[in-house]
Amino acid sequence: MERGQIAQLLEKYWQVETTVEEEKMLEEYFRGTDVPLEWESYRDIFSFYERERGVKPGEGLEERIMEVVRPRPRLRGAWWSAAAVIVLGLGLSLYQRDKPAMKDTYDDPQQALAAVQKALLIASRNMHKGLHPLK
Amino acid sequence: MKDKLYRLALRLLLNGHDAEDVVQEVMIRLWSRREEWGQWQSLEAYCMTAVKNSCLDRLRKRQLRSVGEDGAWDVNSHDKDPHEKMIAKETYMQIRKCMDELPQHQQMVIQLREVEGFSYNEIAEVLGISLDQVKVNLFRARNAIKKSITQTESSWKEDR
Structure with missing residues (x-):
C-alpha cells in the first residue's frame, strides 16, 4: 500500500474513524520492513497489540474447567445393576439347590418330541404377540 | 473464546492466577446455565x-483489603512469542505501563478493540x-498511548 494511503488511514485511526478492516490493514503494513523512521513508534504500538493477542492462559485451565463440566458415568445406576445381578444370582442358585433332581416325564421319545414342539410353538406365538406392540 | 476472556481478565487484574480463576468461574457458570x-x-x-463484572468486583475487594498485589504479569504466557523481535522489551514495558495507568473503561475499550478486534457495537454491549x-x-x-510512546522515544533519541 502507498505511503499516502497509510498516512490517511493513520489520521483516521487517531480520530477513531477507522473500521476494523482498516485497522487490520494498518497492522499488516506495520508488520512489514519498510516503515519510515518517523512512524517507528506507531509500529511499536501495533506490534504491542499483536503481541498481546498471543497471550494465553496456562494449559491447566482448560483441564480444570473440563473437570467440572465433563458428564460423569452414572455410577449410582451401575451400582444398583451390580447389586441386582448378585441378588438374582444368589436367588437362582438357592432355587436350583432346593429343586428336586430332574425326572423323565415321557417314556416314548415320539411323544416327548411332540410335547416339546407344542411347548415351543406356544412360546413362539406368545413372543410374537408380545413384540407386536413394539413395532 | 477462553483466551479472549483470559486476556480481558489479565488486563484488569494484572495477575495471571487471578485471571484464570475468573475465567474458570465464568465458564462453569456458563455451563450451569446451558439451557438458556x-x-x-x-x-x-x-x-x-x-x-468484566467479576474482575471489577475483585478489584473492589482488593481495594477494600488495601493489600497491594505485586502486579506480576503472567510471564510464562510470553515464552513462545513470535513477535518478540518486532518490539524492544523496554518499548513493550513502556506501552504496558501506559495502558495499566489508563482509567478502567479506556483499558477495556483498548483491549476489546485493538487486541480482540471487536466492533464498536460489541464493545458497547459488553461494557454496557x-x-x-x-x-x-x-x-x-x-x-494517551501515542503521546506516551512518542515522547519516550524522542527523549531516547535526544539522549543519544
Missing part, C-alpha cells in the same frame, strides 16, 4: 461482560455503555 443459551444474543458478549462513550474512551486511550 438459546435465548442469548451472543454467548461471547455475555461471557465478556461476566468476566453507549456508542459515543466507546468512541470517546477509545479516542482518549489511543492518543
Whole structure:
C-alpha cells in the first residue's frame, strides 16, 4: 500500500474513524520492513497489540474447567445393576439347590418330541404377540 | 473464546492466577446455565461482560483489603512469542505501563478493540455503555498511548 494511503488511514485511526478492516490493514503494513523512521513508534504500538493477542492462559485451565463440566458415568445406576445381578444370582442358585433332581416325564421319545414342539410353538406365538406392540 | 476472556481478565487484574480463576468461574457458570443459551444474543458478549463484572468486583475487594498485589504479569504466557523481535522489551514495558495507568473503561475499550478486534457495537454491549462513550474512551486511550510512546522515544533519541 502507498505511503499516502497509510498516512490517511493513520489520521483516521487517531480520530477513531477507522473500521476494523482498516485497522487490520494498518497492522499488516506495520508488520512489514519498510516503515519510515518517523512512524517507528506507531509500529511499536501495533506490534504491542499483536503481541498481546498471543497471550494465553496456562494449559491447566482448560483441564480444570473440563473437570467440572465433563458428564460423569452414572455410577449410582451401575451400582444398583451390580447389586441386582448378585441378588438374582444368589436367588437362582438357592432355587436350583432346593429343586428336586430332574425326572423323565415321557417314556416314548415320539411323544416327548411332540410335547416339546407344542411347548415351543406356544412360546413362539406368545413372543410374537408380545413384540407386536413394539413395532 | 477462553483466551479472549483470559486476556480481558489479565488486563484488569494484572495477575495471571487471578485471571484464570475468573475465567474458570465464568465458564462453569456458563455451563450451569446451558439451557438458556438459546435465548442469548451472543454467548461471547455475555461471557465478556461476566468476566468484566467479576474482575471489577475483585478489584473492589482488593481495594477494600488495601493489600497491594505485586502486579506480576503472567510471564510464562510470553515464552513462545513470535513477535518478540518486532518490539524492544523496554518499548513493550513502556506501552504496558501506559495502558495499566489508563482509567478502567479506556483499558477495556483498548483491549476489546485493538487486541480482540471487536466492533464498536460489541464493545458497547459488553461494557454496557453507549456508542459515543466507546468512541470517546477509545479516542482518549489511543492518543494517551501515542503521546506516551512518542515522547519516550524522542527523549531516547535526544539522549543519544
